[in-house]
Amino acid sequence: MAGLLTARVLTEHFSRVTIVERDELTGEWAGDPEADPREREVRRGVPQGRHAHGLLAAGLNVVEELFPGAAEELAGAGVPSGDVLGNVRFCASGHRLRQVPIGMTALSFSRPYLENYLRAKVFxxxxxxxxxxxxxxxxxxxxxxxxxxxxxxxxxxxxxxxxxxxxxxxxxxxxxxxxxxxxxxxxxxxxxEEELHVDLAYVSRHFKVDPALLDGDIAIIIGPSAAAPRGGAVMLQEAGRAVITLFGILGDHAPLDDAGWRAYARRLPLPYVADVIDASVPLDDAVKFRYPGSTRHxxxxxxxxxxxxxxxxxxxxxxxxxxxxxxxxxxxxxxxxxxxxxxxxxxxxxxxxxxxxxxxxxxxxxxxxxxxxAALPGVNGPRDLPTRMVNRYLERLYAVAARDEVVSLAFSRVTNLLDPPAALLRPGIAARVLAGRRMATA
Ligand SMILES: Cc1cc2nc3c(=O)[nH]c(=O)nc-3n(C[C@H](O)[C@H](O)[C@H](O)COP(=O)(O)OP(=O)(O)OC[C@H]3O[C@@H](n4cnc5c(N)ncnc54)[C@H](O)[C@@H]3O)c2cc1C
CATH class of the missing domain: 3.50.50.60 (FAD/NAD(P)-binding domain)
Incomplete structure (x- = not known):
């Protein structure tokens, strides 16, 4: 993805741009995801492509800037689309954040499908x-x-x-x-090199999912909480499929066998992902991807x-x-x-x-x-006072965002990289978070 978007940028400055890639690539995009299973093929060089891959609003803005009309073209081809907040169910620390439409598009696709689309454009x-x-x-x-x-x-x-x-x-x-x-x-x-070790594993399967099960949403994301540091995601994809990913840290990884995987899903902080699993038809076996930790050079x-x-x-x-x-x-x-x-x-x-x-x-x-x-137990992350205070504040914010759409919207803009985290400390938001907490404890 970095290479494709960069190649597009470089064409503005160089008369020739050569993309060198270890996998053999085609530059075809069939458009109709039902018709062409190649759209879903995962390449060796990008094994993470089998797992849930969401594009944040900031990322879709970049794609739109470099390839105007892309969002509409993808949605027109059958990629599930909706509103960034109104149709994406985001749960943090056991709270389902309040959803209201904010007029920004979200698309939900498989990584290979998005990559094939962009590759065809760039090539x-x-x-x-x-x-x-x-x-x-x-x-x-x-x-x-x-x-x-x-x-x-x-x-x-x-x-x-x-x-x-x-x-x-x-x-x-x-x-x-x-x-x-x-x-x-x-x-x-x-x-x-800076690294934060989390020993994360994604364990994913594809399902035939009736979109009605998601009640109008195109994706459900359950983040981990300190009490239950594991999460999961259901993301509708092109061709009527969905990827369902379960993730856990520090060795608490979802098992690969069907019964164990389902039982793990039941122990997430909220039941939404497990409910979709139980009502849907599996299309493949679980595949695991281990990720040691964030690394910054x-x-x-x-x-x-x-x-x-x-x-x-x-x-x-x-x-x-x-x-x-x-x-x-x-x-x-x-x-x-x-x-x-x-x-x-x-x-x-x-x-x-x-x-x-x-x-x-x-x-x-x-x-x-x-x-x-760092808010998750056992992770040796930043423990400085500001980080601890922010994490305590966020715990309160999630509870308030479950019923306050202004706070939920502010949080969604931060997670979508549209606003910096400091936006959550602005007086208008902080007052609602603190007042909301007082209401909750009164
Ligand atoms: C399990 C998992 C889930 C993820 N989910 C998300 C998500 O939901 N949303 C999101 O935005 N990001 C997600 N990511 C991260 C995302 O995949 C990457 O950040 C993104 O692809 C940008 O990476 P990149 O293009 O720099 O590298 P990559 O996507 O890894 O691509 C590197 C490319 O370089 C090629 N290559 C490598 N070495 C050589 C070489 N020596 N010579 C020639 N070619 C070479 C590879 O074949 C590959 O095509 C996820 C990652 C993982 C592991």
Missing amino acids: ALPGVRVRGGTDVVGVEADAGRARVIGAIVQGRGAGRAEVLPADLVVDATGRGSRAPRWLAELGYERPR RYDRLRRFPKGFAVLGDAMCSFNPMYGQGMSVAGVEALRLRDQLALDGVARFDALRFFRSVRPVIDIPWQIATGGD
Whole structure:
């Protein structure tokens, strides 16, 4: 996703953009998800594609900006669509947040379907070419090691590596990025790594779900609570299917067997996901994905970085997927890259300035994810006073948001990365949270 959105951005500044991808890719999008099962095929390079993948409002805004009309086209093709708050049932800490329409679209699709759609758009752009079935194994620098002048690529199964010359190489290879090692090999400092270990596992299955079971909603998300630190999601998808994901942390993972998986769902903080499971028809067996923890590479803190090179997406920062942020943040980063290229010009582009401009883009979702994780028992997250106070405040806010639509809307804007978390402390919201709590305890 980071690579596709970045490629689209780069076509504005470069006459040729080459996407190098280790999987063999087609650039086809059949449109009709009922007709073409390839739309749902999960690639080897993106195994997380089998699991629930939501696009936040901030992410859909990026897609719309880069591909105007995309939301309408996807909804027209049969992707379930609704209102970001009115039709997405979000439950936090055992509270079902109040739902009212706020006039912003949400789409619910499988990751492969969205990716195929965007890939077809990007591959069709003039100047874009694709080297599928090819690994990037390094970067080539000039004699002074001041500038990266190409990517070293190697066809899968083919013997020799070759240099693909480029004015700019962008690493969007995801969480497994080897950019820190390449930097060290060129004599640069590696970026410092921050990690919050959660030992999360997603265990997912697809179901034939009668949409009526969701009562007009397109997705149900049950976040973990301190009392029951496990969660689940039902997301309607194209072709009348739904993905149902159960997740837990620190080894409390959902079992793979049918009975154990269903029993785990029954022990979530609220019954909505288990109720849908019981009334629906399974289409496959459970598949597990383990995720050790959020990882942030502090490229923004480096003092030296070679020209002609940049890193973004999960390669720069990978967020605990429970918060559904990764694709959306990658999209916003791609827009920042566009801004920086416009500001600097291609010849003078400096990735250090780009990394610093992206810092606030990452700070906010990072704070949401690590702060949220820190509220869960056993997670060795930030324990400073501000984080503890914010988490105590949020507990109150969830209870109030269950009946107060103004508070629910404010919270939804923050989780959708439209407003910073500080918006929840504004006097208008704080007064409602505190008054609501007094009412609840009176
Ligand atoms: C279980 C799970 C659930 C998630 N749920 C959500 C969600 O609900 N919402 C959300 O926004 N995000 C979610 N994410 C995160 C999301 O998948 C990523 O943040 C998002 O895809 C952006 O990552 P990326 O494009 O940087 O990397 P990736 O999506 O991992 O893509 C990297 C690409 O690079 C290719 N590649 C890797 N190495 C090489 C190489 N050496 N040479 C050539 N090609 C290479 C891979 O094949 C792949 O195509 C989830 C993640 C997980 C693990």
